[in-house]
Amino acid sequence: MKKILNIREVRQLPKNSDFNVMGIVSKLTRRKDRNDNPFWEMTISDSSGDLEGKVWAASTWRNTQGGDNFPIDPDNCGLKFEGSTVEIIGKIAEYREQIQYNFNDIYYLDQNENPPHLFVRHSPVKNDFLEDTFINLIAEISHEELRNFVEAVFFKHGLWEKFKTWPAAISLHHAYTGGLLEHSVSVALGAKDLAKHYKDFAIPVNMDLIIAGALLHDIGKLEAYSISPVPQMTLPGNVIEHITLGYCKFMKLAEVEKLDEKITLALGHIMVSHHGRREFGSPVLPETPEAMIVNAADDLDFRLSYWKLQIEALNNQSDVTDYLPLIERRLWRGINL
């Protein structure tokens, strides 16, 4: 029996290597090839990363629960693969000069012996630091009505319990337990530094709006994603999207808390414009210094964490990633100075 590797170790193997890996199925999509044969695109995840592979029609699927080991038809076996722990035996191939992971044998494991939560990734930043910083940031808001509102959103209306464990995405960036808190705190601290800088350069920036806007900007993700136990997109997430979900939630709470109309407008503008481009889901572009700064901090936080994820997934032999259509470039490891 081959040694079971983690996903990071599999990524370091050269092409033509065989591998044996265990993880949770975070995505499974059924497709058809040119000859109408079914195949699946499967992503498995563990605490070291994600691995996307192809499960071709000739691959075998087996159920090994309760000490059994028998072949199954993934379409008609009554087992839910997404969110469950599997073992994969596969081979690394090359297709059109790109590495391809072929998953040849898929074993559905005993979920009690290999509970999926053991494979879930967590924020690499200390939880206590994130929670304390979040609470201190609210306390820094000097405008009393605004501070009370932000406090009420998270602590009176019960968002906090979910917020502190939620992922900020299902892939790409902060797609793990605690990712939303990590991302929101990072955006708020980054935006605060930018605001301080521009204040010194005679641009009028309201620090209270910056902090409140940054902490609230992604609350729509609470409805757009779920953890089961890997981050998944919900139906509202798919068909409404987190910016609209977040704005609706914010407007409801602003009404309940009787938040001042002008503040509601300024904060609402930061929320709906935070992606900075219409093609990225923002119906309007940032029109105030506060909205521009939150957008810049959000965008940079996404790009840097995406860079980290992609570079960590790189094979030891390469310094540059494949072309990444999402950000219209390759990413480079850079130099060690």
Ligand SMILES: [Fe+2]
């Ligand atoms: Fe967002």
Ligand SMILES: [Fe+2]
């Ligand atoms: Fe964000």
